Amino acid sequence: MPAITLSKGANASVTHNVPTATTITVGFSWHVVQSNGPATEVVPCAIACGQDGLAVTAQHVVYFNQMLSPDEAVSYEPDGSLPGGDVEQIEVDLQRIPSNVMSIALILYVNPDLRQPGTFDSVRDCVVRVLDRAGSEVIRYPVEAADLGATSAVVAGELYRRQNEWKFRAIGQGFAGGVADVAQNFGFEL
Structure with a gap:
């Protein structure tokens, strides 16, 4: 069965389209146009959020320096030879997600440690896949x-609960202030 392709604002049922899935993978891919300056390093992260839309705790922000959520439901998969052209992946064990987690925000940001200030201007063909x-x-x-463009962080998508169902929403909301704006928006400290 071919994949469902979403446009911004659309959603699709993960539960309906993968009825036997207990674990899913979110794959991220992109291409960076080379320049004479430092290369843009894009980093994915996942933020497990409560009913209020804020991170449950700072430990529920999963990325390359914090590779596993406390409940072990969300894990960052180190890059390497990933299938399907993904640059990075995050694995989500739907059965392990505690009942107080209502959504998982899927973020991409330009690593501020590598390039200041850094934006998505040189990033092309950005795709999020379930x-x-x-x-x-x-x-x-x-x-x-x-x-993307002049922003330095984007909420690419979101996995969220709707009654007994998990869905994926295509969001594409950019933040000019990068990961600091993301932290403020989701209520955690860097």
């Missing part, structure tokens, strides 16, 4: 270039 356990693409969201 994969089943076998690695088959189920849902795809090509993040629109207009939602």
Whole structure:
């Protein structure tokens, strides 16, 4: 079955499209246009949020320096030879997500430690994918270039609960202030 391709603002049911899935993978891919300056380093992260839309705790922000949520439901998969052209992946064990987690925000940001201030201006072909356990693409969201550009962080998408169902929403909301703006928006400290 071909993957569902979403546009900004659209959503699709993960539960319906992967009915037997207990674990899914969120894959991120992009290309960086080379320049004479420092290369832009894009970093994905996942933020497990409560009913209020804020991070449950700072330990529920999963990225390369904090690779596992406290409940072990969300994990950052180190890069390497990832399937399907993904540059980075985050794995989500839907059965382990505690009942107080209502959504998982999927973020991409330009690493401020590598390049100041750094933006998505040189990033092309940014895609977020939901994969089943076998690695088959189920849902795809090509993040629109207009939602990247001069921003340095973007909420690319969101996994969220709707009654007994998990869904994926294509968001594409950019932040000019980068990961600091993301932290403020989701209520955690860097």
